[in-house]
Amino acid sequence: MTEQAPEPAEPIRRRPGGRAARVRQAVLTAAMEVLAEEGVARLTVAAVAARAGVNETTVYRRWGSREKLVLDAMLAGSSEGIPVPDTGAIRTDLAAFARALAEYLATPAGRSVARAAAFSSDDPDLAASWQTFWQSRLAQAGVLVDRAVDRGELPAGTDPALTLELLCAPIQTRALLGHRPVEPDLPERLADLVLDGLRGGRAEGWRS
Structure with missing residues (x-):
């Protein structure tokens, strides 16, 4: 066999x-x-x-180090909670980004990050981590503005970082101070205000 x-x-x-x-x-x-x-x-x-x-x-x-772990966690959390949209138009991109930010800041993790960012730290290592965090997030989200410039929706030379700061600052202020709610239409209103200013020919003058 x-x-x-x-x-x-x-x-x-x-x-x-x-x-x-x-x-x-x-x-x-x-x-x-x-x-x-x-x-x-x-x-x-x-x-x-x-x-x-x-x-x-x-x-x-x-x-x-603890600081590098904090930085990586903040970047991971904000990247998941505030994804960079690609709707094909700058207005809807900015509105979607602002809405995601508002929703993220309404979570415990988002509030914790925002509150910590609002206060300066005497720890130089942690301060450096904060700077890296903001630079990384602005670089990720800045593609919204770069795409809009390429499509001819925004003037050449528009500053991505300043554009996003103008868009996000009112939402961050309301989330931190709690003096006013984030109305459902606020993301669209902020997107319109920012775009009105940028398209008014002052983008170069606002460049940081």
């Missing part, structure tokens, strides 16, 4: 991303949760590591 050849073993199926990606996501999720509950000032690596189910050494080995 002829023995049958053994069937080939099935290949090992590995999850996309691997353990390193899963650990990173777990730590960032834990950091965003602690950030929402405790705020930036009270966030500790020990609390994040415990919630993520990893050792503190794992967190330090990947991020190096």
